Amino acid sequence: PVLADIILDSVSQEVDSFLDPYWLHGNKKQPDRLLSALRASLEAHEGDIIEIGCHEGRMTEQFARIAKEYGRRVIAVDPWQMGTQNIHGDEYQNFLKNTEAYRDTIDIIRSSSLDADAIRKIQNRQLAFAWVDGLHTYEACLKDILTVKHCKGYIAVDDVLWSRPCEVATMRGAFLTDRTPVHHPMCREAYLVSG
16 A cells, blocks of 8 residues: 555656656656655665666665665665666766765675676675666566565566566566566556565
8 A cells, every 4th residue: 555655646747758758758756756665665674775777876875865864774786887788988986976975875786786796695685675777688687686585675676667578577576576566557667565
């Protein structure tokens, strides 16, 4: 019911986003939904926040602000490697600049989330909320979901509205983690819910 309220409170405001390029559909109120889902997860569960795929840190900064309020940490996972998805050169420096005020709240894993060492580090952390926005292939998205399956709160997955591989990986991930997938067709992201 909490997640349903979060989603339904924002979807009427997403209509205009469908006049934008397809990769922006359902994006207008996404940060508000994510931050509300994050707060609900932190209020109900112990553990930290993980963000897989941080790019320039705009969501990381917002996650870290809330993490600080709750005495939690943000685990930021991204290789920031030239030639990988959406990386052109200065994204890591922009990430550091955008998150500078919360450096004491963020643990950076500068590695692919598919790397065995990164997976071990992630799986050894107690998680209350997960944001999966890494490589947009079926295999990578599904592996990221399975890597954070121990998360007690919501697992949110980005771009399921326009990325068929992410959508299918989310549905498969829901089945493999025994979670319920929740996606409104006006929203860019989906959520995997326990219980």
